[in-house]
Amino acid sequence: MNWEEIFIALPKLLDGALLTVELVLISCIVGFVIATPVALMRSSQNWWLRNIPLIYTYFFRGTPLLVQLFLFYYGLGQFEAVRESFLWPVLREAYWCALIVFALNTGAYTAEIFRGAIQAIPHGEIEAGVAIGMKKATLYRRVVLPRAIRMALPSYGNEIILMLKSSALAYTITLFDLTGVTRTIIARNYLAIEMYFTAGVIYLLLTFIFIQVWMRLEKHLLRFQKV
Amino acid sequence: MFDLQGFGPQIAYGAWMTVQVAFGGLLVGLVFGLAGAGAKLSRFKVLRGVGQSYTTLVRGIPEILIVLLVYFGGEDIINRIATGFGYDGYIEINVFAAGVTALALSFGAYATEVFRGAILSVPKGQIEAAVAIGLRSRKIFWRITLPQAMRLAIPGLGNLFQVLLKDTSLVSLIALPELMMNARIGMQNTKEPFTFYFVAALIYLAITSIVLIGQIYAERWANKGVKRASS
Numbered sequence: 001m002n003w004e005e006i007f008i009a010l011p012k013l014l015d016g017a018l019l020t021v022e023l024v025l026i027s028c029i030v031g032f033v034i035a036t037p038v039a040l041m042r043s044s045q046n047w048w049l050r051n052i053p054l055i056y057t058y059f060f061r062g063t064p065l066l067v068q069l070f071l072f073y074y075g076l077g078q079f080e081a082v083r084e085s086f087l088w089p090v091l092r093e094a095y096w097c098a099l100i101v102f103a104l105n106t107g108a109y110t111a112e113i114f115r116g117a118i119q120a121i122p123h124g125e126i127e128a129g130v131a132i133g134m135k136k137a138t139l140y141r142r143v144v145l146p147r148a149i150r151m152a153l154p155s156y157g158n159e160i161i162l163m164l165k166s167s168a169l170a171y172t173i174t175l176f177d178l179t180g181v182t183r184t185i186i187a188r189n190y191l192a193i194e195m196y197f198t199a200g201v202i203y204l205l206l207t208f209i210f211i212q213v214w215m216r217l218e219k220h221l222l223r224f225q226k227v
Numbered sequence: 228m229f230d231l232q233g234f235g236p237q238i239a240y241g242a243w244m245t246v247q248v249a250f251g252g253l254l255v256g257l258v259f260g261l262a263g264a265g266a267k268l269s270r271f272k273v274l275r276g277v278g279q280s281y282t283t284l285v286r287g288i289p290e291i292l293i294v295l296l297v298y299f300g301g302e303d304i305i306n307r308i309a310t311g312f313g314y315d316g317y318i319e320i321n322v323f324a325a326g327v328t329a330l331a332l333s334f335g336a337y338a339t340e341v342f343r344g345a346i347l348s349v350p351k352g353q354i355e356a357a358v359a360i361g362l363r364s365r366k367i368f369w370r371i372t373l374p375q376a377m378r379l380a381i382p383g384l385g386n387l388f389q390v391l392l393k394d395t396s397l398v399s400l401i402a403l404p405e406l407m408m409n410a411r412i413g414m415q416n417t418k419e420p421f422t423f424y425f426v427a428a429l430i431y432l433a434i435t436s437i438v439l440i441g442q443i444y445a446e447r448w449a450n451k452g453v454k455r456a457s458s
Contacts, residue, residue: 058432059428059432062431062432062435062436063393063428063431063432063435064393064394064395064396064397064407064431065393065396066396066397066399066400066407067396067407067424067427067428067431068428070407070411070420070424071420071421071424071425071428074414074420074421074424075420075421075424075425076421077420078418078419078420078421078422079421164289165288165289165290166289167289168289168290168291168292169291169397172400179289179291179292179295183295186299192295192296192299192300192302192303193296193300193303193304196292196295196296196299196300197296197300199292200284200288200292200296203287203288203289203292204283204284204287204288207287208287
């Protein structure tokens with residue numbers, strides 16, 4: 001182990017880690033915003049409403065994230081119409097591509113997690129809401145969604161950790177996230193083991209910090225369950 | 228269209244390679260998972276520690292980092308050792324072996340938890356009965372615990388296999404000629420990135436769908452002997 005080189009590389013690696021955190025944070029927020037309506041549609045009684053978003057979740061959950069990234073970043077440029085549209089300045093940038101794909105990907109997984117939670121809400125609670133005369137919107141806002149999100153917390157936390165790990169793929173479309181920075185450093189000093197090891201430790205630390213925060217959040221949101 | 232400007236056969240070969248990598252990773256990963264579960268449930272503190280560090284480390288590090296670490300790091304270690312023994316050539320490690328090992332490592336870490344949970348859910352009475360009729364502990368594991376744990380583990384393992392299938396795309400980054408890699412070659416030659424990556428996506432979708440159906444049948448088969456409460 002060449003500790004000296006690790007210390008030299010550390011500030012750059014932490015810079016990369018910052019981009020990793022930024023990517024995960026933004027894509028998870030956007031993913032959450034996508035997932036909520038999709039989950040509601042997926043748990044609807046109407047066949048069309050239920051199955052149209054299935055195309056989205058099935059595609060994003062059934063293909064590797066790497067394919068999705070390449071499809072967006074390299075693939076969209078194949079079409080003249082895309083290259084000439086007003087969206088091109090955004091879609092051309094690796095940063096935005098990564099964010100869009102990560103958000104869509106985590107949105108699809110999160111939607112299925114939320115759907116499972118919505119369907120697991122005890123019928124009695126919804127019937128009670130109806131019985132005291134709640135309108136459908138109120139029922140969803142006051143009963144269904146808060147209850148579902150609380151039930152989904154553990155699996156949703158896992159999904160965010162998976163997203164943190166998947167975000168390492170951002171380097172494949174030229175971004176300098178933690179993995180990207182690690183690889184450029186290795187290209188210069190040839191210390192593959194040391195640098196990958198350090199990057200691995202930083203990822204572990206990020207996961208660890210996240211788990212601590214998430215456990216606090218769970219404790220806070222589920223405080224009513226305390227006996 | 229399906230000829231893909233002459234790259235169709237190469238893509239098909241890549242898909243076949245992807246399937247091979249996935250099953251290779253599954254087989255080796257199951258061994259890792261069983262060993263990990265064995266270590267975690269062991270009487271010995273050291274073994275439990277080893278099992279615990281294995282799952283914590285591997286599950287906290289991105290899969291792609293494991294792939295890169297096994298391939299480049301493994302090569303690095305082997306060459307450092309070789310140089311230490313006075314060998315001055317450069318040893319390259321096999322991409323397929325590195326890819327399968329890396330994927331198996333990550334599959335095995337998650338499988339460890341699945342197996343551990345499944346083994347713990349086998350009713351105690353079963354094992355006591357086996358002890359009572361005088362089976363030795365190895366036989367108890369292979370004849371009583373494992374077959375019953377397997378049934379409980381199948382849903383979890385199926386989900387992990389889906390993840391593994393999608394993770395095989397990562398080994399294209401160490402230049403193993405599987406589906407993603409061959410799609411990239413096709414795209415570089417034809418300048419039609421969308422076509423090739425879209426075809427690759429559809430093939431992945433087909434593979435994961437087939438596995439999903441297989442999973443349903445496997446669960447039905449494994450639960451053949453179990454009475455279900457009818458509602």
